[in-house]
Amino acid sequence: MSGLTEPALDLGRYRTGGWCVTADEPLSFRLLGPVTALDGTGAPLVLGGPRRRAVLAALLLERGRSLPVERLVELLWPAPAPSSAATMVHGAVAALRRALESRGGPRVLVTRDGGYAVEVLAEQLDIARFETALAEGRRDLAPAPGKAARLLAQALAEWRGPALAGVEETFARAAAQRLDELRVEARALRVDAELRLGHHGAIVAELETLAAEHPLREDVCALLMLALYRCGRQAEALAAYRRLRTVLAGELGVEPEKRLSDLHLAVLRHDPALHPGPAGTAVLPAPLGSFVGRGGDVDRIGALLRAHRLVTLTGPGGVGKTRLAVEIARREADAEAVIVDLAPLADPALLQGLVAEALGVRAEPGQPLARTVAAALAVRPALLVLDNCEHLVAESATLVQLLLAAAAPLRVLATSREPLGVPGERVYSVHPLSIPSEGESAEQAAASAAVRLFGDRAAATGSGFTVTAANVALIGELCRRLDGLPLAIELAAARAATLPLAKLVDRLNDPFALLESVTRAADPRHRSLAATLAWGHGLLGDTERSLFARLAVFPGRFDLAAANAVSGGPAEVELPLARLVASSLVQPEEQSDGGMRYRLLETVRAYAAAQLDPRGHCEVAEQHAAHYLAVAEEAQPRLFAPRSGPWLARLHTERDNLRAALAWSFAHDPQRGVRLVNCLWHYWDLRGARDEGLYWVHKALTAAGSGPERLPLLSAGSLLHLGRADLADSEQWAGEQLALGRAHEAPSWTGDALALLATVDWARGRYDRAQRRYEDGVSLSLAGGDVWGASLAEAQLARLHRDRREPDAARAMALRALAHAEEPGESTARGLARDVLASIEHRWGDAEEAARLTGEALALYREVNYAEGEASALRSAATIALGAARTADARAAFQAALEVCRRIGHRAGTAEALEGLAEVAAVTGSSDQAAALNAEAARLRDETGIPRLAGD
Template sequence: MRFGVLGPMVVRRADGSEVRVGGPRLRALLAVLVVDAGRVVGVDRVSEALYGPCPPAGVANAIQSQVSRLRALLDVEVERSPAGYRLVVDPGEVDVLRFEELVARGLPGEALALWRGPALPDVGDAPFAAVCVARWEELRLRAVEEHDGASVGLLRELVAAHPTRERLVARLVRVLHREGRQAEALALVERTRRVLVRELGADPSPVLAAAHGEVVRGERPAARRVLPAQLTSFVGREEEVRLVGRALGSSRLVTLTGAGGAGKTRLAVEAAAVRPGEVCFVDLAPVVGGDVPRAVMAALGLREDGVAAVADPVARLVAALQDRSVLVVLDNCEHVVEDVAGLVGGLLVACAGLRVLATSREALGVTGEVVRPVAPLDVGGVGSAAVRLFADRAGAVNPSFRLDPATAEVVVGICRALDGLPLAIELAAARVRSLPVAEVAARLGDRFRLLSRGSRSAVARHRTLHAVVEWSWGLLDEDERVLARRLTVFRGGVTLGAAAAVCGVAGSDEVLPSLADKSLVEVVGDRYRMSETVREFCAARLVESGEEREVVGAHAAHFAALAARAAPFLYGEGQLVWLGRLAAEHDNLVAALRWAVGHDRAVALRLAADLGWPLWLRGLRSQGASLAAEVVRAVGPTPPEGLAEEYLLCLVNASSTGVAGLPGSPSPRELWPSGLAGPPSRPFLTVLWGMAHGAPRVDVAGLAVVRERLLGPDPWSRALGLLGAGIQSRYEGRVRQAREEFAAALAGFRAVGERWGASLALAQLAGSAREDGDPVGAVGFLDEALALSREFGATEHTAALLCRRSEWKCRSGDLDGAAADVEEAAVVARSQGAVEAVAQAWLGAAEVARRRGDLGGARRWCAEALRVCPRGWFGPEEVRASILVVAGLVEWACGDRVAAAGAWGSAVAVAREWDNRVVLARVVDARAHAAVADGDAARAALLAGAARGLRGGGAVLDPEVVAVEAAAREALGVAVFGEVVARGAALGWDAVAALLDA
């Protein structure tokens, strides 16, 4: 079982189901036992936890009664002894004990990931809880101070609670600086300085002063470094680390080659660790062909948010890396070597600051590549690298081991027999836990007798390594062998619960740790992983057993069930928790889906449909679309009976992001909405349709039918329906109704605790507030949406919100503030390779330049924005049209009326194609501006009225629009101007289009 107290108390069985622990006393009893799991808790401490300082008469019986109730709930034992009570569980099954262990091991990132909220919030005010929580919070604060990857949201929360904790403030200052938010960082320093003076009478410490100085001087902030934590010491390759570093200094592509188990990965990690600057590690072992660019995107933290178009993954990487100096480590390239070679070759040409360190069993074959073979460790004698490695690992598993004269020669013989291969040596050293070193040597010699003949070529070394794994296999009992071979169906590691559910081995919670003790698997956090070499060996045993299809099928069924179980939580308060769980199982979920595509298409459809929304939320939209396309291709043009919704969702998902190659498949519009018998059970289908195809072309009565057909009765779907209705009302000019619908949508999303929808609703409310003449309120809504977006990690969405805030600041005359927002948006968008957001940022830069009178700069920014803006669906087409509107204004101001008219005509064409009144209103405003410049006040007034009608009335805040209306009013007189404006506001869509054509 798993126990969680770092947040609301949670208890889960091995299958993931939750055990409800009701009542404050029962929760207090469980809490006091859990925090000392595996140890006896005295009766006095239990009594105080349950009843405080004044226990009732007969407290011993009362405690025993509570213990009996607890035993009935749990699948583990609560032992009674004269000294007290003991919860018989491994400390590794308790989140806070794992947290303490990870902090002690120097792994703050993994430790912080275990927190779900305030610790022990539901056990009352028991003294033990207060003491424990204080200790854990202090450890958490230290971990955050030491962890370079802590999020801005978490840092802000902790700084607000501990404003005088200067190391914490310094960490937030540096993170803000790294994200390009220098003004915010400087404001934080100044605010902290005032707090320190007021509360402590002290100036900032050197730690905070140093961070402040980095921002003021504009020094490059500390680089992002993503490397796997190492659990063992590094022995024997110190000179090779230096040589690899030298090779990286002279070449931008270095490949470490060698047999499996030669130590390529560890050498690459150590070489990267001593190199300054930004470093990113990408494990390609679980990746299949075609997914290499997305694996690199994920490692770099490049998200694809659910509010913007998806760029080609390679283009995304180029956009993100072309202005950065970064070392990317690509590990385990051999099975996707052609894909890696193609990607690396292209990136190195396009990104001058990029360096790549690859590990592979063969060279990539890319021009300029430096290949460094990784040879076995030297086995020259007692002081050799191989012997030192054996001694180090043997001492780790058996503290009594000593490399004395009696054992030294034996160890030298073992290392020579193993040809100095690090993995083979580590596997042999692990046996010292239970065997004398001489016995290890004797068994090794027997095992390798047939393999000691012939050439000592690379092939022989590989056979030797295979034999070492085979020898380790021979030491396993039957249950261990069964579990080891069945574990090979997992990708990216496995938890105890998943291993038990899929592998079907009795007592797997004991057998799996035993495999870890015997070095067949390694433990990282709460997950067990096999090295690729061991996995390949055990996978062959699975094939020989004839169990492969059954076990792989069980794996697919288990992870399909996990995705289905997660689905409802992704639309509510548990969204981030379940996204984290699915992220941890990402490789397993993808493997399950790909197996099901070829063997069980019904499972494939359900799993692809359930994965669409979490992949979208996690910024992996193109991967979700690609997987959906694989399923549609396999299924063909007709969905299986009872799976119409799943098929339609996959079809829309694939087509919405430009995935091609679905021959014979129907158009999504052919199936929507007639292909559904009722509202979809997966609200993501409605989201996806709206994002990909815009609002349905129906009238108000038709909209009610559509909502009834496409929106379920659950609270989240109702909130989504209100959001969609508000957007349609806004596009059709019903401003007041739109505002009411956005407010109701926000309330609905907040009620269920869902962040993505709330952020979108806030952004729409910002637009409504601005139309109401409340620019301050509009920026307030945007600030709130930005905070929510940053907490969610939706950086592309963050960039889009910054662009919108910049636009409004620009129109209110705050050009400096607008320029700052544009600059930050560009930094965020380019760091993510988010080309649509980059286009929005350049549009903002063009508007700032135009309004400052820099027409040459504005023209250049418009051209750059059009160059990078993608095409093909509603979002980017609206951005493209908005760029064309501004480009037309610039050309008109430069005197090129033909170019201006061409740009505005193209924008109108986009507005017509997508029924977009917002874009059309912007074109009409621009034409009114031109009409005033031409002295045609009547036409300007008519166009001004048409723009008002398209926007549904609302306050006019843009100073340029105000100036246009004022000039027309002065020329025509108030009465005539009012009459003409009213006539323009009454024009319908076609009449406005005809007016523009004239």
């Protein structure tokens, strides 16, 4: 790693915005590593010598169960035990009690049933958390591999070294062996989950390491063979099988089990079943029902897309544009298909970020976001579906035109109530479904698309409804009244379980419903849909009507807690929400973790919103913003603590609601907006959404006063500018922060500003001043209690010493960074400290230690989805492997880094990975391949303007 292509976090730092855990929080204990007890703030307690730690370990392994003194003596001493053993056990327990109760709080080491016990909850002990996450990951591996991968990464993140390190008694070694076996299982299951998700390139190097460490494990060998084969490395996959077969025969005298020999045969035959599914499947929404009556449309639109790069589906609301677009994307075989729903987006300034987010592309240092997106699409054939463009027609047209001009393989399918007006656009008007004419036979009527759709959706209610010769005429009349609009038909069909067909038709003759619909829309098709919504709305009770109107505040998906928050009353909303779901007015969506979220179709949402007057709108929007501020403030401190990955994921799940809460807050309650920004900047930075983060930070600074409330905002803005390599802006903001921090005697913010300025100095080659500022910044951060921020600054200072070829100073500072990072336990800081220390060890120390540290950094970066850090660690692993002449490992790791960088659109990182692959090719004698790879890297460096530094 070098220069601005190292992880973006190397160019900044984080702090918790003044938050700290109170001493009232419970103790926690760690056995997956050195035996440690932490107080409520996360600070380690002084436990004393090995005997006390052994007693504590024995009691924690039996969590909650009383161990007699005699049993503790047996565990701590081989027979015969010394005569004073019982006295020494009592003394160790007394000393442990003093240590555990030194910070206040309830007693956890208790005397019970003639012995001693440690009474703690499962969440207070890392072994319990590890085993719970492992069990859940094992359970969810097949049905929900994404969830399983996250759970297993959380499980592995609990480890901080060999289990029960420092406790050498026999009981501890036996427990450690069992735990180490579970750790290996967790590692294997996690890479299995990643493989199921199609991430074979990213995990093949890790699998090779795991297979080398455990050469007798057939499950690991099978995963490695599959990953290698999917990476186009058939010969190496076959070689892995041969190695295992040789080892099994030599060590155990057995042959590989049948499933492995079957896999070997499938690799030899290039069995198509070995390949993962289509690349775009995972990003497409699940269909809301079977696809009925649009086969001809799909064929015609498919032909248009093959001939033209931009096709726009137009038509009124409820005609089925979105369902049709999703089905076309689902059938896409030649390219990755990605759908972007623009309906939740109110602010056009965030359009580019929304598209980048859907594609997995992150802001690239020194480059406009649209150009980064275009460059990423230029090397990955894709069908981009932009859904619901009507409120952002001009902005969508501008972005589409730019992307099509720069990315030749790209095709775009848009849905809108009007064309985009881009040159080369082909417009396809989506019409209602075919409806039966009056006087048609029952067979002819039943064959019409509208009647088939009604029958399909009515049957889905579980009522046993079927289309028959006796009822088809009424169904046909209903479909004609609804003009064949799919959404109107589906809403009517949802009532088939509770209302006779004749009453459904009569409801559409209600003059009041029709009068209401006429006032709402001039288009006849909109009138029929409004009439359907009006009579469906009329069938609701008062509670359901009120909730339905209030749910329009959600721009996208929401959960039950959020629905409760905006309900406007003390009653639970679960039952009325279930009734809205049964009426098809609200769509339920089961999540991979088993939870449930809900949404309103955009046309239904517009109708629901019209049921509230302006005062009601304002009240519900305020409740919505208050709820999501509470969500963000609950998450914020946990982002800087162990196991922050699920909290980051929760914020990402709620991103549409958080954007809406920010927009409303800055329009009506700017201080609430400031509080939201202070909670979210870390999430924006880790997700690479720095443009969006800066957009909101600018608004927050405008709303903030001139006092110390500006400090966290200036810090966040400076950091986000650093991530974009906007050095001048970062320096300006950090300079203001420094002056303000000194004026208000805020040491942690002053130290933070110095570290930011030091990073700018380092990037500009002003190493002496950078070193002074880092050193002063670390001292002030520690004085202000910001250990986490100090650890990041120390890691950066260690890197500076490394780059100045000062090994002793670099190693000492990296070790300090590592020690400080362990205190809060946040994964990004822990990963960065290991990343930098690994590079120092590789250059001047122990290559095996460097490889171990790099592997740990990689796992930590993945836990928080820090893709730039993941790519950096993979390149480090590749460099270490190349230095040890393990060219196959080096190639695999460089290839994995290349895939990560291409996925997120990081061209400078892509260039580094290509250069690494070129070096591997040169070492293995493939000079032509090396030249081609270097030429491609040089082209990318020309595009980004980031040169290859001397010594890289």
